[in-house]
Amino acid sequence: MLPAFINPASSPALILSIQILIGIVWFFWIIALLWTARDANARYTRQGWFWFALFLVTMLTPFIWLPLYCVIRPIKYKWDRDGEDRLICPSCQTSHAVQVSYCGSCGYHVKKTCHHCQAANFLDVRYCHACWSRFPSSS
Numbered sequence: 240m241l242p243a244f245i246n247p248a249s250s251p252a253l254i255l256s257i258q259i260l261i262g263i264v265w266f267f268w269i270i271a272l273l274w275t276a277r278d279a280n281a282r283y284t285r286q287g288w289f290w291f292a293l294f295l296v297t298m299l300t301p302f303i304w305l306p307l308y309c310v311i312r313p314i315k316y317k318w319d320r321d322g323e324d325r326l327i328c329p330s331c332q333t334s335h336a337v338q339v340s341y342c343g344s345c346g347y348h349v350k351k352t353c354h355h356c357q358a359a360n361f362l363d364v365r366y367c368h369a370c371w372s373r374f375p376s377s378s
């Protein structure tokens with residue numbers, strides 16, 4: 240481990256400084272683990288990615304992991320993404336995948352059907368996404 244010219248027995252101060260160095264590395268490692276746990280929990284919606292991130296920070300050491308994680312992590316927090324890829328029921332505020340047509344919680348029809356082509360559209364659109372016909376302004 241140590242270079243040959245260093246004789247640890249002859250230098251207690253060297254042993255102490257190596258122990259302090261190891262202590263600093265351990266401290267940094269644990270802080271990086273806690274930070275990754277917090278941050279991954281806020282960004283990943285799937286538990287598998289969360290545990291994968293914790294596994295990697297343990298295996299790769301924080302010195303490799305932290306720069307890597309800053310590149311591969313989702314840019315936005317998961318609650319900021321909610322409005323983009325989720326559909327909120329206007330009646331009961333339950334969040335759904337965008338593909339659903341009816342609210343699974345209260346049964347509200349969360350899409351409106353185009354009268355021309357029968358395509359399902361989001362409630363707040365003014366034109367059908369499929370045939371571009373205009374919805375009545377009342378609905």
Ligand SMILES: [Zn+2]
Pocket residue numbers: 328329330331332333342343344345346347
């Ligand atoms: Zn609902």
Ligand SMILES: [Zn+2]
Pocket residue numbers: 353354355356357358367368369370371372
């Ligand atoms: Zn249409």
